Amino acid sequence: MSVSNRQIVDHWAQHASGVAVDWDQAHERCWRCGYRAELEKCPIVPESLGGTDTVDNLVLLCGRCGREAPVHQDPGYLWRWLRATSVSSHDTYWTLRGWEEFEVIFGRKPLECFKEAEVDHRSLNAECRALAADEFAKTVIHFGEGRLNPSTIACVIAEIEKKLADRHGITLP
Numbered sequence: 001m002s003v004s005n006r007q008i009v010d011h012w013a014q015h016a017s018g019v020a021v022d023w024d025q026a027h028e029r030c031w032r033c034g035y036r037a038e039l040e041k042c043p044i045v046p047e048s049l050g051g052t053d054t055v056d057n058l059v060l061l062c063g064r065c066g067r068e069a070p071v072h073q074d075p076g077y078l079w080r081w082l083r084a085t086s087v088s089s090h091d092t093y094w095t096l097r098g099w100e101e102f103e104v105i106f107g108r109k110p111l112e113c114f115k116e117a118e119v120d121h122r123s124l125n126a127e128c129r130a131l132a133a134d135e136f137a138k139t140v141i142h143f144g145e146g147r148l149n150p151s152t153i154a155c156v157i158a159e160i161e162k163k164l165a166d167r168h169g170i171t172l173p
């Protein structure tokens with residue numbers, strides 16, 4: 001007997017709140033990052049710790065979020081993690097994670113050095129978006145992931161920043 005994604009959504013629409021997506025999109029968008037993705041049935045309590053293969057023990061997550069989910073015999077932790085780390089605005093979560101990863105790798109915030117320079121903020125944003133398309137073409141999405149991982153996004157941000165710095169005569173640290 002296997003449970004369908006739809007049955008899982010129908011069950012939790014009655015019993016839970018605070019996930020990233022509205023229930024009418026919960027069969028096609030990850031409940032944590034909010035991206036449209038191939039969803040996996042993720043056990044709240046894993047089978048090896050007594051969890052069952054029933055709707056009340058399953059949530060729908062993309063592969064990456066599933067791998068980051070807590071694996072614990074207390075179901076409360078998965079819900080706490082899901083509510084604390086999910087974002088309600090669609091299609092921004094992994095970009096924000098890339099932004100954070102940039103800070104970890106480079107020890108500063110992206111585009112920080114442009115603040116003091118006399119560069120118009122809005123035109124800088126437009127330049128970033130224009131460069132992003134080219135830069136993303138240089139990357140490869142890990143097989144089966146569907147999205148770039150945060151460290152690759154951080155590299156893309158670094159490349160964009162380098163180009164903008166050249167263009168505006170700014171020296172990066």
Ligand SMILES: [Zn+2]
Nearest residue numbers: 030033062065
């Ligand atoms: Zn996800």
